[in-house]
């Protein structure tokens with residue numbers, strides 16, 4: 001393995017913020033595109049010449065693996081179950097579209113927004129806390145101009161992504177390390193929403209040109225699919241799986257996109273985040289457990305877990321006892337939070353996560 005393959009940042013999205021197309025949406029959960037490219041290139045060299053090498057990313061996130069494969073001309077497929085992240089990745093994969101057409105459509109939206117009447121009284125509290133009146137009015141006008149032109153074109157989907165990706169830079173709210181929005185932590189430098197959008201569409205235009213120059217035709221397919229369900233792919237059609245699944249690290253993929261979903265009007269409360277976004281996702285957060293309240297000990301009876309039954313049974317009993325000491329829903333190991341936890345409980349669980 002080369003030095004670059006082993007570099008510290010291979011598991012983070014950080015370096016992607018300087019790469020065309022990858023940088024269109026900052027996704028804290030992402031991994032390094034360069035690392036993926038090198039891994040795919042190294043593995044594809046090992047197969048019989050003349051055969052097509054195919055890659056699968058069952059937890060595709062913002063599309064890093066698929067874009068890296070597009071750069072190499074390697075066919076790939078990805079699944080993503082988070083509805084917003086799926087749309088973000090799907091829009092990034094439109095890099096091959098006509099950049100001039102996109103730029104014109106996106107500019108028309110900006111011009112129309114400047115003539116729109118805004119109505120900022122309709123947004124949930126979270127949104128009103130994250131923007132001052134001027135910026136919320138600009139965001140509302142952009143959203144109205146965008147949605148009044150909605151169609152199935154690539155240009156519209158790319159303009160939609162430009163709008164979604166400026167929602168953080170136009171907000172004075174801070175962002176915690178895992179992308180959770182912090183309405184009470186104020187940033188000093190905030191861009192006007194029109195300015196942020198204008199810069200974003202210019203960046204996307206340049207990136208499309210650059211990516212098109214150095215990449216063969218697109219060969220990736222992204223499916224809105226729950227990776228826990230039967231694979232829609234033909235058996236034996238994949239040579240390499242390269243992925244970063246939801247880990248037992250307490251990261252809440254639904255909460256990470258709460259601001260974006262709220263501005264778009266797709267959720268209006270915390271409850272809707274739970275009912276509309278979480279059901280399709282593997283959850284690794286101890287704060288939000290499923291309402292189904294399944295019995296953990298019942299799962300332990302699964303013959304698949306028999307080799308680690310005694311160890312895991314001990315941990316579950318300890319967690320049960322710990323839960324009794326706390327109120328609310330937190331610290332539960334019910335349902336899919338079985339392998340997660342926070343603080344010291346993660347340490348207890350490490351042997352099983354390894």
Ligand SMILES: C[S@@+](CC[C@H](N)C(=O)[O-])C[C@H]1O[C@@H](n2cnc3c(N)ncnc32)[C@H](O)[C@@H]1O
Nearest residue numbers: 029030031059061062064081082226227281282
């Ligand atoms: C660690 S992130 C992957 C990030 C990706 N490597 C990137 O660079 O953007 C894991 C992804 O799995 C998705 N996910 C969670 N449960 C899923 C499921 N049941 N099926 C498919 N995707 C799921 C999450 O929404 C999240 O985007």
